[in-house]
Amino acid sequence: MAAHAWLVPLLPLVAYVFLLVLGRRAPEWLVAGVSTALTFISFLLSLGVFRDAGQPATYTFPWLHVGSYTLEAGIQVTRLNALMLVVVSAVSTLVLLFSKGYMHGDERFAVFYQYLNLFVFSMLALVIAPNLLQLYIFWEMVGLCSYLLVGFWFFKPEAALAAKKSFIVTRIGDAGLFAGIIMLFLASGSFDVTTVLQAAANHQLHLGWISNDGLLVLTAILVFVGAVGKSAQFPLHVWLPDAMEGPTPVSALIHAATMVAAGVYLVARMYPLFAASQAALTTVAWIGGFTALLAALIALTQRDIKRVIAYSTISQLGYMMLGLGVGAYAAGVFHLFTHAFFKALLFLAAGSLIHALGTQDLFEMGGLRRKMPVTFWTFLAGALSLSGIFPFAGFWSKDDILAGALRHGHPALYAIGLVTAFCTAYYIFRAFFLAFAGPARDAEKHARAHEGGWVMTVPLVILGILATIAGFFNSPLNGYGLGKFLTPDLSLYQTGLGGYMAPERADVTVMLISVLVGLAGIALAAALYARPAAVDRIASEGKAEDIGPLYRLSYRKFYFDEIYYAVVVAPGKFIAAVVDGFDRYVVDGLVHLVRRIVYLAGLCLKYTQTGQVQAYGTVAAVALVVIIAIAMIRAGGVF
């Protein structure tokens, strides 16, 4: 099947072109039907590719000759790539189906599907890129699609700003990745991922102006900078919550399958490079851990349901980075896998709520349990999975990461992970109780609420099932099958990667602690938001009364946007204004000055042109005398 893997990204591209040609005339059912069907076929093909995945299979053709080097394009199927194909195409199919209901009646319905298809194509093409250049190309295409979709409702000023912000912030990371790729190319003589990683693992990367070890660390960090931008890790995490301005299915796609997953995927794909330099790996782990905690703390107080889930994404991506960074390779990828399902689920469930109520404010929801049972139960499955409660999917993967942190000797990171787990359970159940429990806080909206059609509920149910059971793919029950499947990718590269293999046995104590911490978080959320007695307190929080400084710090996202504006944006604008002023007044001013001088010289000289022969004669005579004098002096050797 590997040889046919190119069909997987091609089909969404076909759907894109089809919609481009067909334009806006096509009816909604056709647009959504074709898109969903083609991506579903992609999904089936991915399953075939996944089944047959083994040794890396590469197929390329020449693209551009630069000097004596030839850039290539093509595909490569590794075990990781095959897994990503399955996850991306599965989640995308469901999102495409869901969007039919969510976007119904939008005047740019077909355009929306165009962009979605392009998005899916770009991500699928990214994950089977055989070389770094092609990976970067689709990396940027993914960014473009995200820009287009976040700004889909471009007439809303917030959406326009959010789209720009998402592109520029990720672009900062991309610049790092761009430099990293070029340096890896120069140091290894190739863009080909396998070649680059071989060279890195054997410590054969070499550039004239930097030591070999320094080069390993530098390139790994530069690649990681790209991942930090894409996966919204600190300090480039600020774009993701704003990206909520896009339609909710877009959020589901961005958060689960097609955008932020790319960063984690990149680190996993380039893992031998990171493994070759401990400093880089440690950086990944600590950035991940810090981001996980930071985002969880911000999520504690958000009142927009999509923001809560958005920060949870940042936090969960931090977990994945943490896992990869401490050396639990399979655990990091596994969490990417389970997270894709439960996060897509949470977003689509949130979309279902928003669609029904017309609001994203948790404090305008409430009491929806009976009105929207499918959403209720599926959201619950997603929330339990996110909280890491046995036996839901998130439990297995998160626990895998935490156990990995302990096993590889990072107790501090383990502690951070536990605190984050507590916060996670608390904030997601706070959202859950605010939405579904208690009385309706907005009677009018509550009265209107209803489940969407089958196109919306079917994806929810499928994802609900996956969020419940996906953990078993890599549990003691199947002998950590997914980890065993993945790690042979790494054994191609020598250098002591044995430690990154999946564990053989489960650590029951660690599991128990994780579950207890998660339950404690849920209990706290229930105590504060589910008890009938809490109604008044919720009402006052909803009116933003009596908020302490810590609450405000969390609610205002630790003031990152304000700080970045003051430290980066404002100085940038200032420099721009200075350059512009310099250009207008100094550069152009000098030009005007020169013109003045020439003009004045002309004015002076014009008095020499008096037309009087006597004057000319005088000047000529004086000049002659001066010249003769100089000649005589020079001839006489005076000078």
Place this chain on the structure above:
Amino acid sequence: MGLPFWLAVSPLIAAVVVLALPRRAWRAYRAVALAGDAVALALAVAAWIQFGAAANPIHTALHWFTLPGMWLGGNLSIDLTFTLDGLSLPLVTLAALLGLLAAVMVPRGQPRCKEYFFWQSLLVAAVNAVFAAGDAFTFFAAVELALFASFFLLYLFGGARRREAAFKFLIYRGLSSVFLLAALAGILYAAAGAFAPGGVQPAMPGGPTFDIARLAAQMPHLAASVCPPSVRWWLFVAIVIAVFIEEALVPLHSWLPLANEQADTPTNMLLGGVLTKTGAYILLRFGAGMLPDQVHGFGLFLAVMGVINLLYGAFAAWAQKDWRRLIAYGSISHMGLVLLGIAAFNAAGLQGAMFMMVSSGILTALLFAVTGALAERTGTFAIPRLGGLAKAMPNLSGFLLFAALGSLGLPLTSGFISEIQTFIGGFTAYPAASFVALLGVILSAVYLLYAIQRTTFGPLVQAADGWADARPREWVAIVVLTGLVLLIGVWPQLIGHPFGFTVRTLLGIGG
């Protein structure tokens, strides 16, 4: 008389016919101009076929007159020579294409259309000749002709401050011509051995020559006893000054934003698309081609100037409130990268610089075409007075976004493949400068998306009565340029093939 000759001359004939036509309708003048430009473009395409896989330079020479006893008894033949090699072929095609599209973009009812089409056709003939010229004499004559033709287009048909802009343009580029002439004459004499320290030596077999191919073959290899390093140094300085003005490089750039702001859309397409590429062409042709050691030796200077231009242009673009000035500074920023690529003086850098010239030419013309079309409807180029245009004109807004994305180097556009080659070259030779240049990659997204967000996104700020989306003549130009940006981005080998030959010649590898 061969193909390259007619490539340059057919728009010239069109110009003469326009002049000779009795007072007629707009349509007649336009038809003549279009015909001349179309023939030129067709010949350019034919030249690609003839150039083929074997990369045969296409050469035609037309002897004009001889200066007898020019140097040590050698006669100097003054010819009109046209040569299409790997470097000039893509550029002359770009010039011919933009010439045709500029004629297409001339609005119906253009006032004083006879004069307009005359000067425009003359300008197209001149820029075609600039890139097709095979000897220094023809080249210089073409540069001068282009200068005067564009001066009159600017002087007669620009905006309110057109006279100021035109004179600034004329003085700047006239000054550039002085240095260029000095450099070209100097190269001629140097190659002939006039500056040999031990007295005059007849260095050039077959007498002195203006022929670029012969000069390029001999000039770099002349011994120090024939052409001392100090002479080369002065020649290089003259070329650099000429290039900096011609190319509108900081700090000698201030004619460009004003000219772009005042010129009309078709002229801007030619000005931004082609005329601002002649400087880099001079640097490649006469700098890298004839004084490679100096270009190489002054690489650090060029690289630093490149990065300065890249960042200066980007920051200045960020502050602009007028689309045309923004595009002008964006083009300056692009040319900074070209400078960095040439400074690197390796295969990737040089080829990247050549790609960037073509890519920036297409994208600048596309940006001018789209913003011009938008301004025709909204009545303004002022960014603060625009907003939400995507609602009223989704197609034009989409193309504007595409042009911006190409300019900021999005993959699968020509901008990206140019950028990455330049950076590969840059990181090889000047890693520190290249790291700083990465800031330009980020800034280009900042200033372009900032302008896009305020132009096409957000709520509509003006009444949109009677705004049609793109009209046929606009469609043609915009779609063709968009297609080219994509074509080069997806299939870069198209222009990488001819450029590759020149790169190998410049570096002395293989052919």
